[in-house]
Amino acid sequence: MSDDIEARVLAVRQARAEDGPDMRRVVTEQLLAGGFDAPDAERDADLADDGYYREPGRGAWVAVRPDGHVVGCAVLDRGDGELALLRRLAGRGLPLLTRAAVAFAEGRAYRGIEIVLPAAMTDARSAVSAEGFTPAGPQNDLLFRRPL
Numbered sequence: 001m002s003d004d005i006e007a008r009v010l011a012v013r014q015a016r017a018e019d020g021p022d023m024r025r026v027v028t029e030q031l032l033a034g035g036f037d038a039p040d041a042e043r044d045a046d047l048a049d050d051g052y053y054r055e056p057g058r059g060a061w062v063a064v065r066p067d068g069h070v071v072g073c074a075v076l077d078r079g080d081g082e083l084a085l086l087r088r089l090a091g092r093g094l095p096l097l098t099r100a101a102v103a104f105a106e107g108r109a110y111r112g113i114e115i116v117l118p119a120a121m122t123d124a125r126s127a128v129s130a131e132g133f134t135p136a137g138p139q140n141d142l143l144f145r146r147p148l
Contacts, residue, residue, distance in 0.1 A: 010093040012100050015060035015073065020050040022070035023062065023088065030090035034120040046075070047088075053077070057084075057108060061100045063093025076101045079114060086115040086128070094127035102131055105148055112147045 015023060024047045028038050039047050046052045053060035053075050063072030072091030079085040084105045089097060105113050115133065117125050119141070128144050136143040 010063045010065060010071065010096060012061050012063050012093060012096045015053065015062045015075075017050040019060075019062050019070055019073075020047075023047065023060070023073040026070065026073050026091040027088050030121075034118065036118075036120075046077070057110075059101065059104045060088075061097050063091065063097055072097055074098065074101050076104055076113070082109065082111040084108070084110040084113045086113050089115065089117075089121075089124045089127070094123055095130055098127045098131045102146065102148075110148055112145055115144050116142050117144060118142060 024039065027044075027047060032038060041048055052058065057078045058076060060075040061073065062070045064070055070091075072093040073088055074086065074090075074094075074097035075088040077085040077087055084101075086098070086101050089101075102113065113133070115124075115128055117128065119125075125144070128146070131146065133144040133146040135141050136145055
């Protein structure tokens with residue numbers, strides 16, 4: 001599905017507690033498709049705690065089809081100092097989800113956003129690049145930053 005068609009078909013909304021299982025499914029599918037390990041309870045505790053992203057300075061969004069099926073997700077977490085961390089960017093609707101996270105961060109006291117993206121996550125890299133994220137430098141092509 002092209003980005004233009006996707007933008008007309010998908011809706012992005014704040015995630016609700018009942019979206020937790022769907023978010024875990026989308027993230028797991030994305031990781032496994034990229035050749036990575038599935039999330040585990042110890043390393044990925046945020047995916048098991050439906051309230052984690054409702055804390056101040058954090059947010060979560062889902063992309064949904066017209067039938068309400070969750071097909072993508074993104075979350076924003078508090079980082080070090082005045083930075084936010086874009087995480088769990090997975091599935092469909094990545095440009096729309098990235099825009100929602102950036103808009104949320106702009107309304108807070110964050111001075112910038114960071115995201116770590118392996119080279120295999122080409123769709124996510126394209127989505128964040130379109131929203132003004134750039135690689136941290138030639139020695140680090142995994143970390144992308146966007147000032148606010």
